[in-house]
Amino acid sequence: MAIGVKVVKRPEREVSYLRATLQGMALTFSHLFRRKVTMEYPEEKSTPEWTISPRWRGTHRMLTDEQGRAKCVACGLCPQICPANCIKLVPGEDEEGHRYPLIYEIDEFRCIFCGYCQEVCPEEAIHVGVHYENSEFERGRFVYDLERLCAQTHPVSTLWDPSDPKGE
Amino acid sequence: MSPELKGYLLLAALKIIVVFTAYNLGVMLVIWAERRISGFIQDRLGPNRVGPEGLLQSVADGLKNILKEETIPGEADRVLFFLAPVLSFIPALILYAVIPFGAPLPIEFDGVLPWWTIVGPLLGHITIHGPVPMVIADIPIGLLFILAISSLGVYGIVLAGWSSGSKYSLLGGVRSSAQMISYEIALGMAVISVFLLAGNVTLSEVIAVQQESVWFVLALTLGFILFVIAAFAETNRLPFDLPEAEAELITGYHTEYSSMKFSMFFIAEYSNVITMSALMATLFFGGWDIPFTTWDEGEPSVAKWAATVVMFALKTGFFVFTYIWVRWTLPRFRFDQLMQLGWKVMLPVALGYIVLIATVVWLLDRAGVERGVGYGLILFAVNLALVAVFLWGLDRGRLLIGASRQRARVVS
Numbered sequence: 272m273a274i275g276v277k278v279v280k281r282p283e284r285e286v287s288y289l290r291a292t293l294q295g296m297a298l299t300f301s302h303l304f305r306r307k308v309t310m311e312y313p314e315e316k317s318t319p320e321w322t323i324s325p326r327w328r329g330t331h332r333m334l335t336d337e338q339g340r341a342k343c344v345a346c347g348l349c350p351q352i353c354p355a356n357c358i359k360l361v362p363g364e365d366e367e368g369h370r371y372p373l374i375y376e377i378d379e380f381r382c383i384f385c386g387y388c389q390e391v392c393p394e395e396a397i398h399v400g401v402h403y404e405n406s407e408f409e410r411g412r413f414v415y416d417l418e419r420l421c422a423q424t425h426p427v428s429t430l431w432d433p434s435d436p437k438g439e
Numbered sequence: 440m441s442p443e444l445k446g447y448l449l450l451a452a453l454k455i456i457v458v459f460t461a462y463n464l465g466v467m468l469v470i471w472a473e474r475r476i477s478g479f480i481q482d483r484l485g486p487n488r489v490g491p492e493g494l495l496q497s498v499a500d501g502l503k504n505i506l507k508e509e510t511i512p513g514e515a516d517r518v519l520f521f522l523a524p525v526l527s528f529i530p531a532l533i534l535y536a537v538i539p540f541g542a543p544l545p546i547e548f549d550g551v552l553p554w555w556t557i558v559g560p561l562l563g564h565i566t567i568h569g570p571v572p573m574v575i576a577d578i579p580i581g582l583l584f585i586l587a588i589s590s591l592g593v594y595g596i597v598l599a600g601w602s603s604g605s606k607y608s609l610l611g612g613v614r615s616s617a618q619m620i621s622y623e624i625a626l627g628m629a630v631i632s633v634f635l636l637a638g639n640v641t642l643s644e645v646i647a648v649q650q651e652s653v654w655f656v657l658a659l660t661l662g663f664i665l666f667v668i669a670a671f672a673e674t675n676r677l678p679f680d681l682p683e684a685e686a687e688l689i690t691g692y693h694t695e696y697s698s699m700k701f702s703m704f705f706i707a708e709y710s711n712v713i714t715m716s717a718l719m720a721t722l723f724f725g726g727w728d729i730p731f732t733t734w735d736e737g738e739p740s741v742a743k744w745a746a747t748v749v750m751f752a753l754k755t756g757f758f759v760f761t762y763i764w765v766r767w768t769l770p771r772f773r774f775d776q777l778m779q780l781g782w783k784v785m786l787p788v789a790l791g792y793i794v795l796i797a798t799v800v801w802l803l804d805r806a807g808v809e810r811g812v813g814y815g816l817i818l819f820a821v822n823l824a825l826v827a828v829f830l831w832g833l834d835r836g837r838l839l840i841g842a843s844r845q846r847a848r849v850v851s
Contacts, residue, residue: 289834292769299480299768309484 325429328384329402331377332427333420334395341421342396345372349388349397357381358388375417379405390430398427442566446548449558449565454575455536462535462710467497469709473763480767500702507698514604515695523602524696524703527595530588531710536575537584538717539643541727541748543570543739570739573727573748574643581642582634585718586627589673592711593619596675596682596692599704603695611691614774615675615682621781622672622679628789629666632659632796633722636818646726650736653815656723659796660822661829663723665789670719672781674711676762678769681777716758720751727751788829795825 284290310318317323333341345362357380363373389398402425407413440448471486471494478485486493511520548567552559578584593616600612636658637645649655656663672679683691693704720726727747729735735743735750772780799821808814 287834289830295768296764299764302482303476303479305482307479307484308482309478311484 323401323403325401325426326431327401327403328386328399328428329425330379330400330405330423331382331388331415331420332398332400332402332423332425333375333417334398334427335421339421341372341375341417342394343372343375343392343417344394344396345370345375346393348391348393352387352391354385354387355381355383372417375420377415377420379413379415380410386428386430389428400425400427402426442549442564443568445562446565446567449562450546450567450571451575454573458535458540458575459532462532462713463706465713466706466709468494469713469759470497470500470705472759473709473766476760476763477767480764504699504702509698509700510695512604512695516602516604519598519602520695521700523595523599524700524707525595526598527592528703528707528710530591530595531707531714534585534588534714535710535717537578537581537642538714538721539572539574539577539646539726540717540751541573542735542743542746543572544741544744545570545739572643573744577641577643579641582630582640582645582722586623586630589626590619590623592673592707595704595707599696600682600692603692605695607688608692608694611682611688611694614688615692618672618675618679618681618777618781621778622669622785625665625781625785625789626669626673628786628793629662629669630722631793632662635793635796635800642721642726645722646728649725650728650733652811653819654723654725654728654730658815658818658822659723660819661788661792661825662796663719664826664829665785665792666723667719668780669785670715671762671765672777674715674762675708676712677766678772679777680771681774712759712762713755716755716762717751719758720754724754726754784833792825795821 308320310321333343336342345360347360347362350356350358350360357378359374359376359378360372361374362370364370384399386399392398397420400423402423405413474496475485475487475493486496489495489499511517546567547569548565551564552562554560596615596619597612600608600610600615603609633645633655634640636652636655637648639645639648645655652658671677675682681691682688683693688694693701696704727735727750729746729750735747737743796818799818803814803817808817
């Protein structure tokens with residue numbers, strides 16, 4: 272069985288196991304003293320090299336007006352556009368004819384964090400947030416109601432702007 | 440029992456307890472060091488959460504492993520399966536019994552120990568006289584004992600591979616036996632060169648000879664290099680960790696092991712590393728000898744004892760560091776390369792080396808050169824030349840050729 276294997280003639284300095292070993296040892300030794308890239312997470316949440324992106328889409332936040340009421344006017348656009356069907360909205364109306372949400376719930380487990388709700392909202396009320404620490408003791412706690420959504424304080428996500436694709 | 444015998448027994452028991460404890464603490468520290476240093480080499484931090492700088496990481500891991508479920512494969516040979524982890528751990532521990540770890544400690548005691556020592560009143564009158572050698576058993580066959588026991592370590596691995604009833608484990612065991620047998624010879628040959636100079640196989644005598652002349656790393660440089668390579672193979676550490684080989688054998692012989700039995704293999708690996716490092720320090724780096732001074736060789740005192748113990752720990756620590764450093768630098772050999780290196784390089788070189796060193800020693804003795812520093816330096820010069828030739832040959836000989844090259848030679 273003649274398999275033609277072409278053997279490349281290389282100089283010693285390229286094929287020597289010994290020299291490669293010594294070079295490798297020197298390299299690993301120099302790495303012992305280099306600056307470490309580890310970010311010690313719970314204590315350090317951002318370093319000069321890495322901060323969370325302002326376009327990060329995390330758990331939602333409902334913005335409120337001056338009186339502390341939710342800005343939402345219960346137009347129904349967000350449950351309409353939501354691809355995961357995770358927003359539950361029951362509209363209500365007060366004596367003056369202002370619409371407001373009677374029930375507004377987002378199931379964060381169903382949510383796929385596409386950010387369409389924020390994009391579609393005419394009142395800039397519902398937003399996805401720059402937030403990622405969401406642990407709870409019960410599954411039920413992941414259905415955020417209106418009160419909880421209004422009480423969130425984390426920064427809201429900056430949506431991608433087609434006219435300014437790099438966010439400048 | 441005479442008071443002297445009682446004193447001797449008490450001291451022996453104390454030494455065993457202290458050395459056993461220190462040794463296991465050392466294993467814990469080495470495991471921690473391995474993980475931290477590997478982290479540093481990879482620009483990470485490594486475990487640093489449990490205790491200060493992560494020092495207690497091994498304790499946490501040990502606790503976790505004790506609490507884990509033990510699985511025994513249905514195919515396993517139960518007796519051997521239980522015996523194997525023990526068998527791989529014990530030889531490393533026994534080996535340590537003959538390695539001296541410090542200058543003798545002067546203790547003079549005659550009477551009854553106070554009641555709070557608990558054993559004091561039970562023992563009654565005891566006598567401890569004169570400098571106590573800092574070695575558990577300074578047996579007259581020290582080096583032979585080491586050669587005999589260190590080859591027992593392979594049984595643990597082979598039995599583990601055999602009794603698991605798994606093909607990967609068995610392959611690991613088979614590789615291990617082949618590897619250990621090949622490198623055992625080179626290891627023994629390297630040690631024989633130490634016999635030639637020390638003229639004695641007791642380890643305390645080996646150290647004494649090195650104190651009088653030069654460290655054997657100078658007088659037997661090539662022997663030291665051979666010993667180090669063989670020791671790496673003996674302890675199954677990278678680049679010779681073929682019995683474990685995560686990639687192809689799924690950690691080889693201990694694939695089927697879980698919980699504390701797995702931990703035992705882990706501990707055994709690191710205790711082997713410590714023992715081999717201690718041996719390198721003892722055989723070639725003067726043991727507990729402090730270099731550039733003769734202060735430590737005079738009348739025994741507590742200060743000398745403490746200083747020499749620290750010195751020995753430092754030397755051992757240096758070799759342990761080298762082990763870790765090499766592990767995180769070099770990739771694993773292929774099995775045929777390993778065998779090639781063992782049989783075609785290590786064995787002939789070691790054999791030729793013994794002949795050469797024996798000839799030089801004979802010639803020097805014939806010429807009437809005093810055994811001392813000058814004698815050592817002449818040998819050092821000879822060794823430098825030998826090392827140069829050896830390295831030149833390794834560098835040029837293409838001893839580690841690729842599989843494609845071998846086939847190409849057959850074809851053409």
